Amino acid sequence: MALSGPRENDRKGENSVFSKIMTPVDLAHLGGLQRALDCAADLAGHYGADLVYVGVTAETPGALGHNPAEYAERLEAFAAEQAKAHGIVASAHAMAAHDPTTDLDDNLFKAIDETGTDLVVMQSHIPNLTDYIWPSNGGKLAAHAKVSVMVVRG
Amino acid sequence: MTDDTTNQGIPEPEGHSDIIETDYQIGQDNIETQIGPFGLDVHNPVFLISGLTIIAFVFYALALPEQASAVFGWLRPWLTSTFDWFFLSAANIFVLFCLFLIVSPWGRVRLGGAEATPDYSYIGWFAMLFAAGMGIGLMFFGVLEPVYHMAISEPLGVPSPIAEDGSIIAANVEAAKTMGLAATIYHWGLHPWAIYAVVALALALFSFNKGLPLTIRSAFYPVLGERVWGWWGHVIDTLAVFATLFGLATSLGFGAQQANAGLNHVFGVPIGTTAQVLLITGITAIALISVLRGLDGGVKLLSEVNMAIAALLLIFVLLAGPTLVIFSDFFSGLGAYAKNLIPLSNPVGREDTGYVQGWTAFYWAWWISWSPFVGMFIARVSRGRTVREFIICVLIIPSLVCVLWMAVFGGVAIDQVLSNPETSAVKAQVIDSYNPPLSLFAMLEGLPLAKITSVIGIVLVIVFFVTSSDSGSLVIDTITAGGKVDAPVPQRVFWCVFEGAVAIVLLIGGGLASLQAMVISTGLPFTVVLLVMCWAIWRGLRDEAR
Structure with missing residues (x-):
């Protein structure tokens, strides 16, 4: 059901700089994502863009659900909470991967296409030595995605 | 506010499954921490106890090599000679149980929910089943075992066709030849795959349908209830990690020796610790790349490539060898297997003790x-299959592939031994002197393009080790992360490197044989574990069908 928030659609239109913002979330570690979540919500409000929260889960049972369907429900609930808290239009896009640790980047690239995203806002750590061997997910997305990517450090 | 255009990237809800509601939350006992730049998310205490126990046993084997060798060198044959009836009876139960599941109404239950769809195509699935569980054995025993059973071990008392002076006893040839193949197929057919199928089905059922973590202890929930999350479960999981890591590390150590023997045979590479350490390092490095690329981009890809090369080698041997004889061997071996399955599986009153x-x-x-x-590993890649499909594909089809492999490799080798006993390299390496690592290469020598096929053989041996090593590292990482498959990457790197390091230390310091004997000895407690799993599967499927 589409519901309007206080700021929804007031600046939304064809001339918007961004119309769909995607932000990847790890529901098990939300604490470390706060800056990116706030930033994404603010940008969504500012540009009147829709915000989509993307989460990638394993197909095996995990802390966030017995199966991908339960995980998807949690992600939707999270999106609804965020929408209410920030007064924006938000949706959830849950994905299931065979090996989420290594398939995360590929899934995020896929999610950009599937959701029609034109801006990705994502949290990433401050680069260290290991990033030369294993680039961060944010780093890889920024380097290879065809859409704008804003990497929020810290 | 959510909008109604929510686009889920996951499959639609996957239909009914009988979720077990438990107070345990996956990851609740895990410790999440950061060591330098590396993140860790490990189960407390399984990760630590497994790691420390493994190190302790390595030290034991290195510090007191003679004692370790005496203890485990005695333990393994004592167990297999004292409990042979128990192993044989249990394996028969596993086969019967699996065959029963195929025809039972529970065969309709789908792993992952009533409407789940399979994660992998048949080809990718089969490739991973073989590459993880049996590929390396087929390379090692494909020639050795049929020839050995035909000429030396005399299964069910069928006499050898080779006299002590090396001459052929024509009257014994046909019976010994078919028995050699049948006795080998017995070890690579329904029984081993039933053993794998029971464990895989128990884990897949309790994980994908019941919602419990993908770890060995989950299959014990019907027996132990909530206690499974405590020390009972810790012990079960630790034992599994222990057996897996030592099984892989000791096999890797011996595998390096075999590959070294092959390289020496083909290229004259000197046999020694340096070459073997380099081989283990190389195998571990490739396995490392594979685990870093993940299940699809690494393990599955490598398994498929390896199976394709193995299939090409099989076709080559089939065409270059006496093709019609091999086809005849395939059917006569299969027929003899069917005919002798019950006597070969008989657990009591056997006189062929050397064989049994x-x-x-x-x-x-x-x-x-x-x-x-x-x-x-099979459980993890089998979501979306029905129980019936699962058993047919894990039990029947791999058994047939093994029959074909043994008929081709064993059939050609037996033919070489019996047609030219004086010049046969296989006879020299298997019967005259027991030199298992060279048996495959000895058979290939008797065929055209031996140099090329031997190189392919060595590559296959090495890559099959890689595909066991990478899938093993993923399994150990999942168990030691309390069933989480999305633990940080450095953990799987740790287990992969640790396995290579244990192999190198044991290779240099000695102790490979005694620790491998110890791992095989864990087969006894695990046999009890597997029997309990059969009961758990029955309970689980019964509740699922309701």
């Missing part, structure tokens, strides 16, 4: 000690 204790009970203990690893 030295080979069959040893194999059953070996397959069972590997079953937590292979079973868990």
Whole structure:
């Protein structure tokens, strides 16, 4: 059901700089994502863009659900909470991967296409030595995605 | 505010499944921490206890090599000769149980929910089943075992066709030839795959349908209830990690020796610790790349490539060898297997103790000690299959592939031994002197393009080790992360490197044989574990069908 928030659609239109913002979330570690979540919500409000929260889960049972369907429900609930808290239009896009640790980047690239995203806002750590061997997910997305990517450090 | 255009990237809800509601939350006992730049998310205490116990046993084997060798060198044959009836009876139960599941109404239950769709195509699935669980054995025993059973071990008392002076006793040839193949197929057919199928089905059922973590202890929930999350479960999981890591590390150590022997045979590469350490390092490095690329981009891809090369080698040997004889061997071997299956499986009153204790009970203990690893790996890639489809594909089809492999490799080797006993390299390496690592290369020598096929053989041996090593590292990482498959990457790197390091230390310091004997000895407690799993599967499926 589409519901309007206080700021929804007031600046939304064809001339918007961004119309769909995607932000990847790890529901098990939300604490470390706060800056990116706030930033994404603010940008969504500012540009009147829709915000989509993307989460990638394993197909095996995990802390966030017995199966991908339960995980998807949690992600939707999270999106609804965020929408209410920030007064924006938000949706959830849950994905299931065979090996989420290594398939995360590929899934995020896929999610950009599937959701029609034109801006990705994502949290990433401050680069260290290991990033030369294993680039961060944010780093890889920024380097290879065809859409704008804003990497929020810290 | 959510909008109604929510686009889920996951499959639609996957239909009814009988979720077990438990107070345990996956990851609740895990410790999440940061060591330098590396993140860790490990189960407390399984990760630590497994790691420390493994180190302690390595030190034991290095510090007191003679004692370790005496203890485990005695333990393994004692177990297989004392409990041969138990191993054989249990394996028979596993086969009957699996065959029953195929025809039972529970065969309709789908792993992952009533409407789940399979994660992998048949080809990718089969490639991973073989590459993890049996590929390396087929390379090692494909020539050795049929020839050995035909000429030396005399299964069911069928006499050898080779006299002591090396001459051929024509009257014994046909019966010994078919028995050689049948006795080998018995070790690579329904029974080992039933062992793997029981563990894999238990884990897949309790994980994908019941919602419990993908770890060995989950299959014990019907027996232990909530206690499974406590020390009972810690012990079960630690034992599984222990058996898997030592099984892989000791096999890797011996595998390096075999590959070294092959390289020496083909290229004259000197046999020695340097070459073997380099081989282990190389195998571990490739496995590392594979685990870093993940299940699809690494393990599955490598398994498919390896199976394709193995299939090409099989076709080459089939065409270059006496093709019609091989086809005839395939059917006569299969027929003899069917005919002798019951006498070969008979657990009591056997007179062919050399075969039944030295080979069959040893194999059953070996397959069972590997079953937590292979079973868990099979479980992880089997979501979306029905129980019936699962059993047919894990039991019947791999058995037939093994029959074909043994008929081709064993058939050609037996033909070489019997047609030219004086010049046969296989006879020299298997019968005259027992030199298992060279048996495959000896057979290939008798065919055209031996140099090229031997190189392919060595590559296959090495890559099959890689595909066991990478899938094993993923399994150990999942168990030591309390069933989480999305633990940080450095953990799987740790286990992969640790396994290579243990192999190198044991290779240099000695102790490979005694610790491998110890791993095979874990087959005895795991046999009890597997019997309990059969009961758990029955309970689980019964509730699922309601």
